[in-house]
Amino acid sequence: MVRAAGLLAVALLAASHDVEARLVSPPLLLDAPAAPAPPGSPEDRLIEAAHAFDNGQARLALDRVDALIEDEPTFRAAHYLRGRIFGALAGVPAASLMPEHGEALQALAEELDLRIARSHLDDARHMQPSAVLALPDHLRYLLTVDLSAARLYVLENSTEGLRLIADRYAAMGSAGFGKEREGDNRTPLGIYRITEWKDDASLPELYGHGAFPVDYPNDWDRHRRRTGYGIWLHGVPRDTYARVPRSSEGCVTLSNDAMAWLQDYIDIGETRVVLAESLQWATREAVASERTRFQARIDAWRNAWAQRDTDHYLSFYADNFTTEQHARPHFAAHKRAVNAGKSWIEVELRDIAIFDYPGEPGLRLVSFEQEYRSDSYQSVSHKRQYWRLQEDGSWRIEREVELEEREITPTAISAEARP
Structure with a gap:
C-alpha cells in the first residue's frame, strides 16, 4: 500500500x-x-x-x-x-x-x-598502476588512492607484480587535491607511510570507526616548503554512510565498514599510501620492462661509486642537486676528497622501492637500504633519492635524503682480497 x-x-x-x-x-x-x-x-x-x-x-x-x-x-x-x-x-x-x-x-x-x-574496473584486475615500478619484498600490500576517481585500491605485492585485491570509495578535501599550505582544505599528492592507528574510543565522532595518520609533510613536501599537518585516512560520523567526494579538510575519508576492512592490510610504520591525482594502469609486463631499464641506471650510479670513478659518479647528479645540508658544488668537493682517500669501496643496495612521484611529472622516488664498505669505514643507511628526467632523456638525481646512518665494525678483509 x-x-x-x-x-x-x-x-x-x-x-x-x-x-x-x-x-x-x-x-x-x-x-x-x-x-x-x-x-x-x-x-x-x-x-x-x-x-x-x-x-x-x-x-x-x-x-x-x-x-x-x-x-x-x-x-x-x-x-x-x-x-x-x-x-x-x-x-x-x-x-x-x-x-x-x-x-x-x-x-x-x-x-x-x-x-x-x-x-568499469574489470580490466584493472589484470594490470597495475604504472607509477609503481618496484616494492621491497617485505611490503606485502600497497594502498593507492585515485583522488579524481574517489577510489582507494589495495594491491598485493606478489612475485608476478602488483595484484589488485579490492577497492573502496574514498572522498578527499573540500578544495580538491594538491595541498600547499595549512588550512587550504586540499588533500596532498605524494607517497606517504601510515604511522599509527587511532581507534574510535580515542577520537571524536567525526572520525567514525578510527583513523590512520600518514607522515605528511614528508621530506619532499618540506623541500617544497609545504605546510600543514594531520592528514589521515579516517572513517565518517555514524549519521552518514559516506561523505561526498570533496568534503574533508584534506583527509581521505572512507565508510566505517571500509575502515574496518582496511585494517587487515596495514602494517603500521611500513605500509605506503600513494595519493595521486589520477592513476594510470599498465600491464605487468610493461611495468617490468620500465623497471629493468631504470634499475640499470641505478646500478650504473652504484658501480661508478664503487669503482671510485668520481667524475662518472658525479655525472648522475643534476646541476640543481641538493641534500638537506648542501648544494651540488659542496657535495661534489666532499665526494672527491673522500673517494680519493679510499683504496677500495663496495656499495650494496637492498629493499629498493621505485615510484613515479604524484603531481611531479618526470620525477621518480627511489628509496633503499644502503650498505657502504671501504678500507676505513663501513655503515648501513636508509636513503631516498629523487631522480628527475632531463631534457636529454637521461635520469639524474635532483635530491638525496639520508634518513638514518649507522656505522658498523668494518669487516676484516684486506684490500688485496677485494675484487
Whole structure:
C-alpha cells in the first residue's frame, strides 16, 4: 500500500506539472515486481539500482534502492537516487525537486557517478598502476588512492607484480587535491607511510570507526616548503554512510565498514599510501620492462661509486642537486676528497622501492637500504633519492635524503682480497 500510494502521488504530481517538463532518464516502465535482491556490498547494490534506472526499469530500481535504504538508512547517495527515480516518473529534473539544496544534490550526483564508474574496473584486475615500478619484498600490500576517481585500491605485492585485491570509495578535501599550505582544505599528492592507528574510543565522532595518520609533510613536501599537518585516512560520523567526494579538510575519508576492512592490510610504520591525482594502469609486463631499464641506471650510479670513478659518479647528479645540508658544488668537493682517500669501496643496495612521484611529472622516488664498505669505514643507511628526467632523456638525481646512518665494525678483509 505504501508503494501504491507513493506511485499515485507521483502520478498526480506529473499530471499537474508543465507538459513540457523533460525526463532526466530514458522512459521508465512499471515493470513486473522485482525478485529478491542478490547479495552484494551496499555500493554494488546502489550501482545495480542505478543501472535499472538508466534502463527504464522503474519497479526494479525502486525495489532495489528501497531494500538498500532499509539496510543502510544513512546512505545518502541511495536516497538521492530514489529521489531521481521519483522525479523522473513525475517529469521533474532532479535539481528542481529541492532547488535550495542544489549544491548538496550536485555533490551527491557526483558521488553516484563516481561509484557507477567503478564498475568499469574489470580490466584493472589484470594490470597495475604504472607509477609503481618496484616494492621491497617485505611490503606485502600497497594502498593507492585515485583522488579524481574517489577510489582507494589495495594491491598485493606478489612475485608476478602488483595484484589488485579490492577497492573502496574514498572522498578527499573540500578544495580538491594538491595541498600547499595549512588550512587550504586540499588533500596532498605524494607517497606517504601510515604511522599509527587511532581507534574510535580515542577520537571524536567525526572520525567514525578510527583513523590512520600518514607522515605528511614528508621530506619532499618540506623541500617544497609545504605546510600543514594531520592528514589521515579516517572513517565518517555514524549519521552518514559516506561523505561526498570533496568534503574533508584534506583527509581521505572512507565508510566505517571500509575502515574496518582496511585494517587487515596495514602494517603500521611500513605500509605506503600513494595519493595521486589520477592513476594510470599498465600491464605487468610493461611495468617490468620500465623497471629493468631504470634499475640499470641505478646500478650504473652504484658501480661508478664503487669503482671510485668520481667524475662518472658525479655525472648522475643534476646541476640543481641538493641534500638537506648542501648544494651540488659542496657535495661534489666532499665526494672527491673522500673517494680519493679510499683504496677500495663496495656499495650494496637492498629493499629498493621505485615510484613515479604524484603531481611531479618526470620525477621518480627511489628509496633503499644502503650498505657502504671501504678500507676505513663501513655503515648501513636508509636513503631516498629523487631522480628527475632531463631534457636529454637521461635520469639524474635532483635530491638525496639520508634518513638514518649507522656505522658498523668494518669487516676484516684486506684490500688485496677485494675484487
